[in-house]
Amino acid sequence: MSIKTQRLRLRAAEEKDIPFLVAGLNDWSIAQWLISPPYPYKEDDARWFINWTNTPDEGGFNGKFVIANKTTDEFLGVITLVPEAGRAELGYWLQAAAHKKGYMKEAVKGVVEFAQRTAPNLICFATVDPENHSSERCLVANGFKFLNEYKREKCRRNGTVNTRIYERQL
Numbered sequence: 001m002s003i004k005t006q007r008l009r010l011r012a013a014e015e016k017d018i019p020f021l022v023a024g025l026n027d028w029s030i031a032q033w034l035i036s037p038p039y040p041y042k043e044d045d046a047r048w049f050i051n052w053t054n055t056p057d058e059g060g061f062n063g064k065f066v067i068a069n070k071t072t073d074e075f076l077g078v079i080t081l082v083p084e085a086g087r088a089e090l091g092y093w094l095q096a097a098a099h100k101k102g103y104m105k106e107a108v109k110g111v112v113e114f115a116q117r118t119a120p121n122l123i124c125f126a127t128v129d130p131e132n133h134s135s136e137r138c139l140v141a142n143g144f145k146f147l148n149e150y151k152r153e154k155c156r157r158n159g160t161v162n163t164r165i166y167e168r169q170l
Contacts, residue, residue: 001062002065003065003110003111003113003114004070004110005070005106005107005109005110006070006106007069007070007103007106008067008068008069008070008076008103008106008107008110009068009069009070009073010065010066010067010068010079010107010110010111010114011065011066011068012050012053012054012064012065012066013049013050013053013054013064013065013066013078014050014066015050017046017050017066017075018043018046018047018050020075020095021041021045021046021049021075021078022041022042022043022045022046023095024077024078024093024095024096025037025039025041025045025093026039026040026041027095027096029096030093030094030095030096033093033129033132033135034093035152036091037049052064053065053066053080057082057083058083059083061083061118061119063080063081063082063083063088063111063114063115064080064081064082065078065079065080065107065111066078067079067092067094067098067103067104067107075095076094076095076098076103077092077093077094077095077098077103077104077107078091078092078093079091079092079104079107079108079111080092081111081114081115081124083119083122086122086123087122087123087124087125088115088119088122088123088124088125089124089125089126089127090108090111090124090125090126090139091126092104092107092108092135099134100134104135104138105138105141105142108138108139108142109142112124112142112143112168112170115170116170119170120170121169121170122170123167123168123169123170124144124167124168124169124170125144125147125165125166125167125168126139126144126165126166127163127164127165127166128163128164128165128166129160129162129163129164130149130160130162130163130164131160136164136166139166139168140166142168143168144166144167144168145166145167145168146164146165146166147165147166147167148164148165149162149163149164149165150162150163150165151163
């Protein structure tokens with residue numbers, strides 16, 4: 001299953017994506033904002049991720065995708081929407097070379113529209129480091145509303161403990 005937008009194809013991860021996953025998640029400019037993927041990121045981690053993206057969540061919903069160029073299938077990043085108890089957490093990252101081109105705004109819109117069709121009434125949320133302004137702008141542009149800021153138990157790799165949460169009802 002894939003989602004097509006104007007410039008992107010959101011698809012399941014494949015073996016050919018391993019070098020891009022490893023390189024992207026070992027790039028500190030990306031990894032510093034993330035808390036879930038291991039760091040340093042290894043090929044075995046990428047293989048686990050590929051298996052995970054190809055396994056539907058409970059209820060058959062699968063919102064785990066590689067972001068690729070629609071024409072060339074070039075790997076650009078990752079976007080996931082993972083449901084849990086009536087809510088779904090949105091997570092995403094782009095390779096550094098793909099930043100500032102509007103790809104993530106387009107990918108988030110594609111995933112939100114997909115979820116509206118396949119899991120209506122789902123509440124989507126995303127947590128964002130307060131210093132990650134581009135991520136916040138992307139969420140707001142896609143209809144997410146700021147809820148609050150709280151302290152995490154574990155700090156992000158860049159050292160911040162505060163997290164902002166954004167939410168959107170589908």
